[in-house]
Amino acid sequence: MEKRVGRRGFLVSGAVVGAGALVTACTSNEPAAAPSSAAPQATTAGTDNDQPGEKVVIGFSAPAADHGWIAAIAKNAEAQAKQYSDVEFKPVEPTNDINQQISAVESLIQAKVNALVILPNDGEQLNQVARRATDAGIPVINLDRVFPDKLSYRTWIGGDNYGMGVAAGHFIGDRLKQAGVSNPVILEIQGIATLPLTQDRSKGFADALKTYGFSVTAQQDAKFTVESGTQVASNLLQAHKKIDAIWNHDDDQGIGVLAAIKEAGRDEFFMVGGAGSANAMRDIQADSGVLKATVTYSPTMASSAIKLARLIAQGKGMSDLVEQQVPQSITLASETITKDNAAQYLPLGFES
Incomplete structure (x- = not known):
C-alpha cells in the first residue's frame, strides 16, 4: 500500500464536540438523517x-x-x-x-x-x-x-496522531502500573513506518509510556492492511513468548492482528487498537478477548x-x-x- 493513510478523531476545540451524536456549534434544529445499518454516518443538527x-x-x-x-x-x-x-x-x-x-x-x-x-x-x-x-x-x-x-x-x-499515541500509552501504562507489572513487554504494531503520521503516533506512545517508566520492547509496521496485520502479529508472537501489552495503530489492520492472536491461542496480554471501528467497539463491549480499548481517529x-x-x-x-x-x-x-x-x-x- 502507498502513502494513503491518515486516520480518525473527534472535533473538539471551541467549535465542535464529538460524543454520542457529534453535536456541533454551527448547525440547526433539523433532525439528522437516520444512519444505515451497515455503517452509520455521523450527521449533525444544532443552531x-x-x-x-x-x-x-x-x-x-x-x-x-x-x-x-x-x-x-x-x-x-x-x-x-x-x-x-x-x-x-x-x-x-x-x-x-x-x-x-x-x-x-x-x-x-x-x-x-x-x-x-x-x-x-x-x-x-x-x-x-x-x-x-x-x-x-x-x-x-x-x-x-x-x-x-x-x-x-x-x-x-x-x-x-500524536494524541492517539499519548492516549494509547496512558491506557497501557496506567493498567500495567495498577497491576504492579515491572519491566513489561510492550509491543507496537504501526501502520506505515515512513509516514509522518505514524511517526507522530509512535512518538506520542513513547512519551506517554516514559511517564510510567516504561518503553516499547519491539516495534514493527503492518502497512494498514489485514494481511500484513496477520503476518506481523504472527512474527511478533513467535519472537516474544511473554507479552504484557500491544498497541496496534489501526483497527482495519487489527482484524488481521486479532486473527493471528486467536490462531496462536495467546491471551496473557491485553491490546489497544486505533481508529475506533465499529467491530473493534463491539469486541471491546463483549470483553471476551484481548482487545480492551481503542483510541479514536474518526x-x-x-x-x-x-x-x-x-x-x-x-x-x-x-x-x-x-x-x-x-x-x-x-x-x-x-x-x-x-x-x-x-x-x-x-x-x-x-x-x-
Missing part, C-alpha cells in the same frame, strides 16, 4: 447556521475506498451534504493514483465550485493543484493529510469538513466562537473507548 442560505456547490475528492476508514470518509461527507437544501455535493471519482486525483481536482476547479474538500492521497504531491484552486478563489478545506503550503488551503481539519471528520466548507463558502463563522471566521486549523481529539463508553461511541464507528 441557526444550518438554516437554508445561499446555494453553494462543494467539490469533494478522496482516495479510493480500499479499507473501512476511507469508505466511511466518503459516506460521511455525502451524508452530511444531504442535510442541506442549499448544498450541491459534487464528488469526483475516488482514486489512489496521484495523477488521476490531480486531474479530478482540476476538473472541479474548472467547474468553478464554491468550495473544495480534499483528502489527498499525498499532501505534498497534491499541494500545487490545491494551490491552483485557492489562487482561483476557491477555498480548500484540507482534510486529514495536510498540504505543506498553507497558501494551498483555507482550513485544515484532521486527527491528532471518519466523522469528513462530515465536519463539509459543514466547514459550507460555512466558508457562505461567508459564515462558527456560532459558538467570538471570531467572525472559521478557524484556519482544527485538530481533533483522540478519545479512549473502553467497555464503559463503547455504547456511546458505537454510532460513530465505521465497519472495517
Whole structure:
C-alpha cells in the first residue's frame, strides 16, 4: 500500500464536540438523517447556521475506498451534504493514483465550485493543484493529510496522531502500573513506518509510556492492511513468548492482528487498537478477548469538513466562537473507548 493513510478523531476545540451524536456549534434544529445499518454516518443538527442560505456547490475528492476508514470518509461527507437544501455535493471519482486525483481536482476547479474538500492521497504531491484552486478563489478545506503550503488551503481539519499515541500509552501504562507489572513487554504494531503520521503516533506512545517508566520492547509496521496485520502479529508472537501489552495503530489492520492472536491461542496480554471501528467497539463491549480499548481517529471528520466548507463558502463563522471566521486549523481529539463508553461511541464507528 502507498502513502494513503491518515486516520480518525473527534472535533473538539471551541467549535465542535464529538460524543454520542457529534453535536456541533454551527448547525440547526433539523433532525439528522437516520444512519444505515451497515455503517452509520455521523450527521449533525444544532443552531441557526444550518438554516437554508445561499446555494453553494462543494467539490469533494478522496482516495479510493480500499479499507473501512476511507469508505466511511466518503459516506460521511455525502451524508452530511444531504442535510442541506442549499448544498450541491459534487464528488469526483475516488482514486489512489496521484495523477488521476490531480486531474479530478482540476476538473472541479474548472467547474468553478464554491468550495473544495480534499483528502489527498499525498499532501505534498497534491499541494500545487490545491494551490491552483485557492489562487482561483476557491477555498480548500484540507482534510486529514495536510498540504505543506498553507497558501494551498483555507482550513485544515484532521486527527491528532500524536494524541492517539499519548492516549494509547496512558491506557497501557496506567493498567500495567495498577497491576504492579515491572519491566513489561510492550509491543507496537504501526501502520506505515515512513509516514509522518505514524511517526507522530509512535512518538506520542513513547512519551506517554516514559511517564510510567516504561518503553516499547519491539516495534514493527503492518502497512494498514489485514494481511500484513496477520503476518506481523504472527512474527511478533513467535519472537516474544511473554507479552504484557500491544498497541496496534489501526483497527482495519487489527482484524488481521486479532486473527493471528486467536490462531496462536495467546491471551496473557491485553491490546489497544486505533481508529475506533465499529467491530473493534463491539469486541471491546463483549470483553471476551484481548482487545480492551481503542483510541479514536474518526471518519466523522469528513462530515465536519463539509459543514466547514459550507460555512466558508457562505461567508459564515462558527456560532459558538467570538471570531467572525472559521478557524484556519482544527485538530481533533483522540478519545479512549473502553467497555464503559463503547455504547456511546458505537454510532460513530465505521465497519472495517
